[in-house]
Amino acid sequence: MDKSGQAYWFAVLKLLAIILGIWFFVAYGLGIIFASSLNNIHLGGYPLGFWFAHQGSMYIFIALIFIYAKLMGQLDKKFDVHEQ
């Protein structure tokens, strides 16, 4: 793999680490590990920890995929590896 190929892959991995970091924090952190303490805060009628497990994490998953798709598209163009 040439220099720019390596740089591209490094940039991809960095983006993945950020996206999956958020993914993990939301589902496993907010939805499970800290859920009991978050339940003391309320979002409307929802206890917050319960909300993350039953609603919130899914909205964030969707946002993450579209953000990832958009940023990957930009990366592809920047490193000139996008599909023509």
Place this chain on the structure above:
Amino acid sequence: MDLQILTYLIVGATFALYIGIAVWARAGSTSDFYVAGGGVHPVTNGMATAADWMSAASFISMAGLISNMGYGGGLFLMGWTGGYVLMACLLAPYLRKFGKFTVPAFVADRYYSKTAAATAVICLLVMSITYIIGQMTGVGVTFSRFLGVSNEMGIYLGMGIVFCYAVFGGMKGITYTQVAQYIVLISAYTIPAIFISFQLTGIPLPQLGLGGTMVGTDVSLLAKLDQVVTDLGFSQYTTALPGSKLNMFVYTISLMIGTAGLPHVIIRFFTVPTVAAARSSAGWALVFIAILYTTAPAVAAMARLNLHATVNTAVMKGGDMFAPESSLNYEDRPAWMKRWEVTGLLKWEDKNGDGRIQYYNDKTTNPTAQANIAAAGWAGNELTVNADIIVLANPEIALLPNWVIALVAAGGVAAALSTAAGLLLAISSAISHDLLKKIWMPDLSEKGELMAGKIAMAGSIVVAGWLGLNPPGFAAGTVALAFGIAASSIFPVLMMGIFNKRMNKEGAITGMLCGLGVTLFYVFAHKGIFFIKGTEYLGLIGGANSFFGITPEAFGTIGALVNFGTAYVVSKFTPAPPEHIQKLVEDVRTPRGSKMISGAH
């Protein structure tokens, strides 16, 4: 109009629609048959993926499970949606760039080994077949409940419909029927939920209604539910956690990586035109899935409240829930309870001989509840409700119009049929493409392969139907098995193939076998060797859930860790993969040069 006739009309109309689409989308080439020609729009593909993925279990059983589990049910919600983030980021775009028809074809080329490919084919077949049994039995149950035909007749009907559009249309027929099935199933799911949310909270959107306040009061719905269930001796709805927090954590991971590793879902991403389309298509799939999955918690909580309110009049009106007149008189039970009693999914047993229904947790450890129950003279819980009723009877419980009830029937059938078709395609392409064309008869012409694919599909339908009619004893353990296999074998082998250039065939094969072996060992210990009753060997592993309290359903995560670990160690001590394979991995990593998928190289 009479409910039965209305149901026939609505279900019949949806069948006509599916067959019409199948005729329009006939497959003329192997590319049509395996990947719908490879030019499906990402939004269309997202919708089809959602229907493919949301099975009879998602549609019928999930809300009921959540309803019983409360907060802990979130593991299904997060587990079965979070996997799409992994799919979008780690697998779908790279496998799309690789440009082959099937998952084993990737394994075969990346690991330059027929043994690796054969292992992948076996995993795929075991997984898809166990999964399809559930769909076929689901078809039978839904048909017999709603159309008043026998279970067997229901399965024959289902086989016939799938035959029409899957055999002739292949992936192309399946894709466009799945779009129609998605629309049917999502309307069937959300319309009752909207009605019920509006009735209870005045907010039509169930996602908001669940966080809303009860009509005419200032108490939030969830607070009310928490209050009612704890008074009746159940655990608090918003915090209830069956098993340990660690198990919920591991179970969620297992469902996520299992989802990302399910071949019938992965192959859907081969149908889009470009790598970029594969990325966004996973997002669209999740949007369409989330419409159902964010509605399900509302359906679960509201149905639970409605059910308690039906059998205990004090729940809604206020007053003493333990007063004798609060319990519903059995003679006055609503018509829906009578209908479900016939099916055996709902049972009443008058333990204290007062002719009224008491529904509560008789194993409660809550002292207040215990005292109230003893004072009221209740002699044990009298109502058994199967979890599946929650969705199927929900419109009836909430007294919704007949056309909504008929629509739910069509939705349940659509959910089961769409997933069955996706699985059948994964099975038939593994047989006709990976086994026949790649291993046994490499000289097969395209026309011959297309014919073989259709025959394999027809054969799979017959086998699936037979298994649905004569479900083996292990049907109950199949979810654990399917997700366990996907999580512990397919997901790691695909991921390492893309992200670890140094991974070789020795590592991949040992990894798959060890991951699979450990998972099967633990699952069989709990459920019997190959699910044969009486062959459990729990004593050998130190009792049920002996590994840190992890249940067999959640064990795929451990299997995957074992797979990654052994594969890494073995690959360190064995020769690196050949130069051209390392080039192949580099090529897969960049989007440029993706082309229409073909199986011809």
